[in-house]
Amino acid sequence: MKTTQLNSPWGDVRVMLENPQQLTVQGSSDKAVFFGQGYGAARLRLWQLDLSRRVATGTLSEIMGNGALRTDIFQRRLGLASLAQQAESIDAGAEPSSWQGQQYQHIQAYVAGINQALVDMKLLPVECLLLRYRPASFQVRDAYLLAQLKYFINSAWQYELFHTRLSGRLTPQQHKQLLTTVGQEGNPIPPLPLNEAGERLAEVEEALRDGLLGMQHLGLASPDTGSNVIAISGQRTVSGKPILAADPHMGHVNPGYNLMCKLESDEGLYVIGSHFPGVPGIIVGRNHHAAWGMVGIMADNQDLFWGKINLAEEKVETTEGWVPLKREKQTIxxxxxxxxEFTAYGFSQGRLLSEKGDYGLFLRWPSLDHPDGDISFYSLAKCHNWQTFRASLAHVHNSPMMVGYADIHGDIGLQTMGFIPKRKTEIGSLILNLTNPDHQWQGYVxxxxxxFQxxxxxxxxxxxxxxxxxxxxxxxxxxxRWHxxxxxxxxxxxxxxxxQHDLNTLQAIQDDKVDVFARTALAILLPYLSVSTPLSDWNGDTRKIEQAQLFERWMQHLADKLLRKVLKRGSRALYSDFWPGCRWNMLTILHHHLTDWGHEKNAASQLVQDAYNSALAATQHATVxxxxxxxxxxxxxxxxxLLTGRYPYQGGNRETVHATRQHTDFLTQSQIGSDSPVKSKPYTFGPGFKLLCDLSDRGEVRYMMNTPAKGGPFFWLLTPTLWRWQxxxxxxMSMSDMKKNDK
Incomplete structure (x- = not known):
């Protein structure tokens, strides 16, 4: 993409690709810049923009055929298009000088830029040519729609299905042992609320019974997230000013979800960072005064409810008796x-996901109450101190995050943002009963x-x-549920x-692949072995592939053997995949709770040895x-x-700072496909990009992404970027001058 000069209704703007990973937009006004950002995003990521719109509206089948029908049906059931329409109406009707009114104007400019690119493009993306279609023009509503989609993707409602099902098969003691989280200070965090005696609350027991009953009625048989943010104050840096490091983790897809942008206007907008194509602005980045990074907090901000339904009369039973369901005829x-053709249903407390006989499963999330909110982070881009930073996040209603912060004044901190439901009774992540008043939401925190910190x-x-x-x-x-x-x-x-730290030391921290759990676990496990092992002198550095893979398989086999007398194979596999603290809990069970899982008290040595033998046999014929x-x-x-980029695994796991994971989350499972010929799971989850910001006068910013700015689909187009990533x-760059030297 060459430098392009544009005349927009809001002023002149220049759009250029500074390097394979950064789009720079310079304009005479903020709106002109957002026009240019939309233009550049469309020129580089038109396929991604249209694909996201089709996922959100449930129209994938139009271009991909019947294989996408189930996805379309699910998306239509969610009703994101209706939520987007409501959000757009709220912003459009707001006072033009308010933050909502400004957001609407910025989105208008951004969408106008997308459509200008559609007019100017002589050649459509390869994907459009392969599928033989041309994307339609974009509407302002589409930006609100994509914001709703991105909010919904970063969710954990599927966990409630698995958790309820798993909890019903376990004693309270087993449940606590299997799903406990270890806190940073080393103390256990129980998976469900307990009383002072360490027993489940009566309300929790009732909710679990109700949830299991609902699953039986419905005939129902995990997603995960991850990211790091680090803020170091000037007392620990060479420059005497803070440094911020951020590396959001997400599914490895082509093209990636991030587009590095530098936005600069004559009205004072100056910000660089990650842009999610579809909505104007910067998500993670820095301006002249401050830097910020966002991390998921695994928030319990959604609930699954089950209840009696009568679709013939279009109503559902709740705490207020039978209330009407809204019917929406759908044609795909x-x-x-x-x-x-089918009919989607919803009401104020949820959208109907599935039904069986006289019972339905409803999903509730905050957008059903508040579809509006800050989706462009415009005020965040212009924050200049801790107070304005915190104020800029107050209107963010979507996916709850922990936001790391650092500024040129020397302040650092963390701030939670997003809507968290207040519940009458804290039950925990279980499927709840629509008719139980204790399960209802009482507004938001x-x-x-x-x-915050x-x-x-x-x-x-x-x-x-x-x-x-x-x-x-x-x-x-x-x-x-915490990591x-x-x-x-x-x-x-x-x-x-x-x-004293500088960008070089923070860069090394971001790239670190040492597994501290492995060091702890080996001190416990190695004495049980009666044979020599290459793990005896391994320090947890996962870049040593043979040792790292042997240890991973050892822990997998140990978990399988510890749990097999209680859980079926499918449940054991799901648990190992989706529960972040699985390995920590296995050590606790091995040391203290063998009898709870059907083993003899003195069985630890044999279990560890058998698991190691199985892992050793599995690694002898394994490929990297x-x-x-x-x-x-x-x-x-x-x-x-032809469309799959790849490189050999080079270390890292879900517990290392540079995290890499096999496809076990909602997002990347859908990317793999059910008929993948790959015999062993590839690693398809980890850092999407890495950002380092020096808040000293030098103002250096370093960044890297694992896919190029231009969404070229073929694997050979990814190779140079993946090589740099490896x-x-x-x-x-500095905040005033781009430097093209590798660091």
């Missing part, structure tokens, strides 16, 4: 020319009551999806090892797995091969 047009005395703030007593104890309930503290502990360990970047188009097989090479 398939590529074959055939149509699929006030923004001022959300956890400001200038911590240790001189740094680290968040990596872990439970931290300093942050969460005594505060409102946010989640029942183990491995990444946070490793980051803290590396920070403490160096007296691959890291893959899957494209959405997967058929036919020869085309899927080498850990960043692009570097």
């Amino acid at each position: 047009q398939c590529k074959s020319g055939k149509t699929h 006030p923004y001022e009551d959300l956890p 400001y200038n911590p005395p240790e001189g740094y703030a680290v968040y990596a999806n872990q439970y931290s007593e300093a942050l969460f104890s005594g505060k409102c309930a946010l989640s029942n 183990p503290p491995s990444r946070a502990l490793r980051v803290s360990e590396l920070i403490e090892q160096t007296h 797995p691959e890291v893959e970047f899957q494209h959405t188009i997967k058929h036919p097989a020869w085309l899927r091969k 080498q850990g090479l960043r692009w570097s």
Whole structure:
């Protein structure tokens, strides 16, 4: 993409691709810049923009055929288009000078830029040519629609299905042992609310019974997230000013979800960072005054409810008796020319996901109450101190996040944002009964009551999806499912090892692949072995592939053997995949609770030895797995091969700072496809990009992404970017001048 000069209704704008990973937009006004950002996003990511719109509206079948029908039906049941329409109406009707009125105008400019690119493009993306269609013009509503989609994807409602089903098969003791989380301070966090005696509350027992009953009525038989953000104060840096490091984790797809943008206007807008194509603005980045990064907090911000329904009379039974359901006739047009018709239903407390006989399963999330909110982060892009930073997040209603912060004044901190439901009774992540008043929402946690941390005395703030007593104890309930503290502990360990930090030391921390859990576990497990092992002198560095793979398989086989007398094979596999703290809990069970799982008290030695033997046998004929970047188009097989970028696995797991994961989450499962010929799971989840920001006068920013700015689909177009990613090479710039030297 060459430098393009544009005349917009809001002023002149220049759009250019500074390097293979950064789009720069310079304009005479903020609206002109957003026009240019939309133009550049469409020129680089038109396929991604249209694909996201089709996913959200349930119209994939029009271009991909019957294979996408189930996805379309699910999306139509959610009703995101209706929520987008409501959000657009709220912003359109707001006072033009208000933040909502400004957001609407910025989105108008952004969408106008997309449509100008559609007019100017002489050649459509390869995907459109392969599927033989031309994307329609974009509407302002589409930006609100994509915001609703991205909010919904970052969710955990599927966990409630699995959790309820699993909990019904376990004793309270087994449940607590299997689903406990270890906090950063080392203390256990129970998976469900307990009383002072450590027993389940009566309300929880009732909710579990109700949830299991609902699953029986419905005939129902995990997603995961991850990210790191690090803020180091000037007392620990060479420059005497803070440094911020952020690396959001997400599914490895081609093209990636991030587009690095630098936005600059004559009206004072100056910001660089990650842009999610579809909505104007910057999600993670920095301006002249401050830098920020966002991390998921595994929030329990959605609930699954079951209840009696009468679709003939279009009503559902709730605490208020039988209330009307809203009926929405849906027609899905398939590529074959055939149509699929069905009816979607919803009401104020949820959307009907599935039904069986006289019972239905409803999903409730905050957008059903508040579809509006800040989706462009315009005020965040212009924040200049801790107070304006916090104020800028107050209007964000969508996916709850922990936001790391650092500024040129020397302040650092963490702030929770997003809507968290207040519940009459804290039940935990279980399927709930629509007719039980204790299960109903009581509004949302006030923004001022959300956890935050400001200038911590240790001189740094680290968040990596872990439970931290300093942050969460005594505060409102946010989640029942946290990541183990491995990444946070490793980051803290590396920070403490160096007296004064700079971008080079933070870069090394971001790229670190040492598994601190492995070091702990080997000290416990190795004495049980009666044979020599290459793990005896392994320090947890997962870049040593043979040792790392042997340890991973050892833990997998150990979990399988510990749980097999209680859980069936499918449940064991799902647990190992979706529960972040699985390995930590296996050590606890091995040491203290063998009899609860059907083993003899003295069986630990044999279990560990048998698991090791199984793992050793499995690794003898194993090949090095691959890291893959899957494209959405997967058929036919020869085309899927051409569209899949890959490189050999080079270390990292879900508990290392540079995390890599096999496809076990909602997002990347859908990318793999059910007929994948790959015999062993590829790694398709991990950091999507990495950002480093020096808040000193030098103002250096370093960044790297694993897919190029231009969404070229073929694997050979990904190769140069993936090579840089493997080498850990960043692009570097100052806040006033682009530098093209590798760091």
